[in-house]
Amino acid sequence: MAERQSDEMQGEITPDGIQRMRNRIGNLIPQPKPFNTEASEDSIRHHAFSYGDDNPLWCDAEYGAKTRWGSAIGAPGYVGTMGVSVASPIPPEVRAKGAGALRGVPNYLSGSSWTWVRPVYPGDRVFKRYYIAKVEEKRSEFGGGKAVVVHHKHEFTNSRNEVVAIMRNYFFHVEREASEKTGKYAEIEQPRYDEDELARIDEAYASEIVRGGEPRYWEDVKEGETLPTMVRGPLCVTDILLWHSGRGFGAMFGVAALKMGYENRRKVPAFYTRNEYNAWDVAQRVHWDNARAQRVGNPRAYDYGSMRTHWITNFLTNWMGDDGWLLKQSDQIRRFNFMGDTSWVHGKIVRKYAEGKRHMVDLELWAENQRGEVTAPGEATIILPSREHGPVVLPGEAGEFKPSVQNTDYSVIVEE
Incomplete structure (x- = not known):
C-alpha cells in the first residue's frame, strides 16, 4: 500500500491528457545538454x-585514415548521442496548453526509422530540432485495450545547418495498472541454456564477419540473397550497464547519481518510485531490476528497444563494408527482449535497383528470439559502390534533405 500511495507513475489516459499532448505537436522542445556535444575518437569508440x-572504421583512427572517409567516423547510431538543442523557450501560454499531458502514464518505444545523410567525424558539433509530429489513439492488449501512440521527430544538423540524420520514433503510452492486470507476458518462462545451445551461440560469435575494407560491389549481389545470421545475447545486466557507458542514461528524465539524483527527483518526481528498501529509485530500472519489471506485468527486466535497433545496424554495416552507406533503416519493437533472451538477426535482399547515380539494395530484416518469436522486424536501404559507376554518392553531396521550416522561433511546420 505504501508504494501505491507514493508511486506517481500511475497516470491515466484521459481525453484531456490526449488533447494536451496534441497541443504540443510542432513545438520545438528544448532538450538538456546531450551526452556528447562534440564528436571525438574516444566517444565514437565508446559508443x-x-x-x-x-x-575498426569506428574504433581505430589509423585504420579509418586509410579508408575513403579519411578518418574514423561515428557508427550510424552515434549521432543519437549528440544534438545540442536549437529550440527557443516555449512561451508560457503555449506551454500551459500542453502541461501535464499523459503525466505518469508509462511509455514504451515501439519503433523507429532513421535516414543518414552525412557521416559524423571527430571534431564535429551536431545540433538538434526535436518535436512531436503526431498523436493517435490505439488499442493495446498489453495496456488493457487502451493506448496512445506519440510520434516524435529528431533532426540532426551540423554547424552549417545541413542535415546529418533524421530519426523518427514512436512510443506507446499505456496505463501501468492496466498492464499489471493484463499480465500478457507474465507467464514466459526463464530460459535455461544447455551446453549445445551455448556452443551454437559461441560458434555464431566466432564466425561473425566484418566486411571492412573489401568493397561489396552492387554488381556482385542479387535479389533473394540472404545475409549471414548474427547473434546477440543471452542478454544480461552487464549488457545494459555497458549500453549506458557509451550513451549515457538518456536526457529526457535526467537520470543522475546521489545528490544530483535527489535534485532531479525534485524536478521530476513522477519518474521515481519506491524500491524494495522503501527508498526512491528511477522507474527506468525496469531495464535492470527484475522485481520492478515484474511489478509492472513483465516476467523479468528487459532491454531498451534501441539496443535492437543498434544490433540490426551492426548487422548491416558488418555486411556492407567500409565503402557502403546505410541510407535508411526502420524497425518495429514488437515484443520485449527479456533478460536471458538471445536475439538472432536475419536479413535478405528483396530489391536491387539504381536511381540516378546511386546503386542500392532494399533489405528485409528481423530479430528472432530463442523461442522462435520475431521481436523486431525491419527494413533498410543500403547504397553500394559500383564496379562500373564508381563510389557511393551520399545524399548530402546532392543537396538532399532540408531541415524543417520554422513558422515561429519555437515551432515548425509539421509534414508527414
Whole structure:
C-alpha cells in the first residue's frame, strides 16, 4: 500500500491528457545538454563498444585514415548521442496548453526509422530540432485495450545547418495498472541454456564477419540473397550497464547519481518510485531490476528497444563494408527482449535497383528470439559502390534533405 500511495507513475489516459499532448505537436522542445556535444575518437569508440561493435572504421583512427572517409567516423547510431538543442523557450501560454499531458502514464518505444545523410567525424558539433509530429489513439492488449501512440521527430544538423540524420520514433503510452492486470507476458518462462545451445551461440560469435575494407560491389549481389545470421545475447545486466557507458542514461528524465539524483527527483518526481528498501529509485530500472519489471506485468527486466535497433545496424554495416552507406533503416519493437533472451538477426535482399547515380539494395530484416518469436522486424536501404559507376554518392553531396521550416522561433511546420 505504501508504494501505491507514493508511486506517481500511475497516470491515466484521459481525453484531456490526449488533447494536451496534441497541443504540443510542432513545438520545438528544448532538450538538456546531450551526452556528447562534440564528436571525438574516444566517444565514437565508446559508443560502438557499448553495443558490442568492434568495426575498426569506428574504433581505430589509423585504420579509418586509410579508408575513403579519411578518418574514423561515428557508427550510424552515434549521432543519437549528440544534438545540442536549437529550440527557443516555449512561451508560457503555449506551454500551459500542453502541461501535464499523459503525466505518469508509462511509455514504451515501439519503433523507429532513421535516414543518414552525412557521416559524423571527430571534431564535429551536431545540433538538434526535436518535436512531436503526431498523436493517435490505439488499442493495446498489453495496456488493457487502451493506448496512445506519440510520434516524435529528431533532426540532426551540423554547424552549417545541413542535415546529418533524421530519426523518427514512436512510443506507446499505456496505463501501468492496466498492464499489471493484463499480465500478457507474465507467464514466459526463464530460459535455461544447455551446453549445445551455448556452443551454437559461441560458434555464431566466432564466425561473425566484418566486411571492412573489401568493397561489396552492387554488381556482385542479387535479389533473394540472404545475409549471414548474427547473434546477440543471452542478454544480461552487464549488457545494459555497458549500453549506458557509451550513451549515457538518456536526457529526457535526467537520470543522475546521489545528490544530483535527489535534485532531479525534485524536478521530476513522477519518474521515481519506491524500491524494495522503501527508498526512491528511477522507474527506468525496469531495464535492470527484475522485481520492478515484474511489478509492472513483465516476467523479468528487459532491454531498451534501441539496443535492437543498434544490433540490426551492426548487422548491416558488418555486411556492407567500409565503402557502403546505410541510407535508411526502420524497425518495429514488437515484443520485449527479456533478460536471458538471445536475439538472432536475419536479413535478405528483396530489391536491387539504381536511381540516378546511386546503386542500392532494399533489405528485409528481423530479430528472432530463442523461442522462435520475431521481436523486431525491419527494413533498410543500403547504397553500394559500383564496379562500373564508381563510389557511393551520399545524399548530402546532392543537396538532399532540408531541415524543417520554422513558422515561429519555437515551432515548425509539421509534414508527414
